[in-house]
Every structure is written in C-alpha cells, then in structure tokens.
Amino acid sequence: MKYSIYNSGKRHLRIGFLVGATLWSGLSFAMDCRLGADYYDRAKSETDPQRVVEWLNRSVQVCPNFNAWYMLGLIYRQQGQFDPALEAFSRAGARAVSSKTEALALARRDELLAFAGQLPQALHNLELAQRFHPEPVPQWLEDSLRNVRIETHQTLIPAADIGSIFEAGMQTSLDGRFVVRPAVNLPVHFDFDRATLNSAGNRQVQELGRALTRPLLKQRSFLIVGHTDKRGSAAYNQALSERRARSVKVALKRKFPSLAGRLETRGRGEAELLYDGDTEVDHQLNRRVKVIIEE
Known part of the structure; x- marks a missing residue:
C-alpha cells in the first residue's frame, strides 16, 4: 500500500499558513528577525506560489526561522520537489522553539522518508513525533503514522x-x-x-x-x-x-x-x-x- 503525500491546491497552503502564524513567539525581536517576520507576512498575502517561495526564502535569509522553513517544506512537497522539501523540514526542525514545532517538522520530514521507502526510520520518527506533540495530535500526523505502520507491517525490518x-x-x-x-x-x-x-x-x-x-x-x-x-x-x-x-x-x-x-x-x-x-x-x-x- 503506497500513499501519496503530494497534494496540490491552495487550500492546503492556506491551512498551513494559519497553523504557522501562531509559531513566532520563540523568535528574538532583533531587527533582522522583525524583517524576517515582515517577509513571512508578505508571503502569506501572496496567491502566486512562486512569489510565496521568494518571500519565504527572503525571510530565512535574513532570519532563519521555523515558520518560513516549515512553510517552504509544505510548498515544495505540494510541488513534488522532494529534496528541497526534505531540506526545508530539516531546517525547520533545527529552528523549532517547542516540542510542538519540533514534532511537526520531524513528522513532515519523515513523511517524505516513508514515501522514499525508508520505512523503519520513518516509522520510528513518526512515533516519536506523536509522543512529542502535546494533545491533541494533528489528524494528518495520526494518518501518516497509521499508513507507515501498515506498510511496515508487510515488510522485514532489518x-x-x-x-x-x-x-x-x-x-x-x-x-x-x-x-x-x-x-x-x-x-x-x-x-x-x-x-x-x-x-x-x-x-x-x-x-x-x-x-x-x-x-x-x-x-x-x-x-x-x-x-x-x-x-x-x-x-x-x-x-x-x-x-x-x-x-x-x-x-x-x-x-x-x-x-x-x-x-x-x-x-x-x-x-x-x-x-x-x-x-x-x-x-x-x-x-x-x-x-x-x-x-
């Protein structure tokens, strides 16, 4: 049973921004990070995906932050760009500010690893993300974990x-x-x-x-x-x-x-x-x- 994580459509992008908008609190208020937050807000107001990516890249260039890296990962994933999405989610994890943001980045990254066939590692990290995320755990994470469990159940774990x-x-x-x-x-x-x-x-x-x-x-x-x-x-x-x-x-x-x-x-x-x-x-x-x- 293979499942696709590449979903197109602005609906998912819009939802992602609503989630990400709550996660700035851990960042410093230094000048560069205020500018990074401004670029992130500009990205949210864009409807053209390419312009969204440009503003998000500007945001992480002046102030590497969880929100922008996480959203870049979601966009790259929707576009079917595996390697950039994996890199973005990894960088988001490095900039996580809480167990919640850490779990979100970890789960998104390992959704990609599962899609690439790295099932045991993906399963372990998705279970870890489920444990790290405060209640309630997002339904997409629960669904991804279940899908990977199903695939792993049919294989030999080396x-x-x-x-x-x-x-x-x-x-x-x-x-x-x-x-x-x-x-x-x-x-x-x-x-x-x-x-x-x-x-x-x-x-x-x-x-x-x-x-x-x-x-x-x-x-x-x-x-x-x-x-x-x-x-x-x-x-x-x-x-x-x-x-x-x-x-x-x-x-x-x-x-x-x-x-x-x-x-x-x-x-x-x-x-x-x-x-x-x-x-x-x-x-x-x-x-x-x-x-x-x-x-």
Whole structure:
C-alpha cells in the first residue's frame, strides 16, 4: 500500500499558513528577525506560489526561522520537489522553539522518508513525533503514522535499522517535557491463534537478534512485550501475549546464545491497543511484539 503525500491546491497552503502564524513567539525581536517576520507576512498575502517561495526564502535569509522553513517544506512537497522539501523540514526542525514545532517538522520530514521507502526510520520518527506533540495530535500526523505502520507491517525490518534505534539512546523533546525510551514495535508473525513463530516471524526474530548483539548493545538488556488484538477474552489474550513473548525470547536465545541473561518478557494482551477499531487492519497492527531497552 503506497500513499501519496503530494497534494496540490491552495487550500492546503492556506491551512498551513494559519497553523504557522501562531509559531513566532520563540523568535528574538532583533531587527533582522522583525524583517524576517515582515517577509513571512508578505508571503502569506501572496496567491502566486512562486512569489510565496521568494518571500519565504527572503525571510530565512535574513532570519532563519521555523515558520518560513516549515512553510517552504509544505510548498515544495505540494510541488513534488522532494529534496528541497526534505531540506526545508530539516531546517525547520533545527529552528523549532517547542516540542510542538519540533514534532511537526520531524513528522513532515519523515513523511517524505516513508514515501522514499525508508520505512523503519520513518516509522520510528513518526512515533516519536506523536509522543512529542502535546494533545491533541494533528489528524494528518495520526494518518501518516497509521499508513507507515501498515506498510511496515508487510515488510522485514532489518537489523541495522533496529540497532540504530536502540543505539541512539533516550530521546528527549526540545523543551524537556517528553522523554522516550528506545523501543521498536516489530511485526513478528505467529501461526494463527498460537505462540508458534511462522517463517516470516522467524526471519524477523533473526534480524532482531542480529541487532541486539551489535557491539554497542552487548552490555544492554531488553524487555520483550507481547501484544494481541482485542478479539477473544481479556484473560485469553493476556495468556497468549505472554506465550508469544516467551517464544521470541526462546528463539533469540537459541540462535544467539550471548543474549542469555539479557532478555525479560512480559505480556500486555489487549491492554495497549494501537487502534480500537474493528477492521482486520486494526487487528493486524495491534498484534505485535515490542522490544524495549532496559535502563
């Protein structure tokens, strides 16, 4: 399932300006930044996209700021200009003034990475953006995260991507309000209604083991958490999630003996659903194994 993030039309541009207009408060009131704010306001009054881009570029030239970089990213994305959009959102992130603006730039950037096929990295960062953004989280971010989860569920997450997430360590939002421990939700597949790994599940566990035995992680311990969908009784799902987490642990220890003593398991049953819907997609996304690095 591929989804397009390139939407045309002035409606999206206008909405973006309304969002961005609230985000100047973190900038200094120095002369250059007042001029940058003036250029940004001029960009908002333009109807010609090229003129909008020109004013926004003037704004970031005199005073690099979140608003103008973020809006440039949205415009470049609408025009299908991948690299300039990626650069603009990255620069917006560097100029973020709060956990909210940090999350917005991060999510927009990683929408592009998902479109380019970098699914594991995009998934991790979209989940991070969701955690960093104060409530309510924008619907477009929730939708993008769901789409990437669906695509990732159908793929094998390589050891290099799993390992890099754990090696990055704790993630703290810009303003210190949110701290996220490294964790990965893996689409580990089992035989129907059982705790037996199928062939796809065994391949994913193999990649997980290769990640957890990387040199930088050899002294770390990990918690393996099983999750089910909400069909069936809560007691049954709790027991099934515990058995599935133990199955992953047993497979890892068998294939990677150095992990002995470094793995713990827990089952959460249906207690931490990602989605409360009743579609088959909701159920598939809820059935997962989460691996968390221990402190």
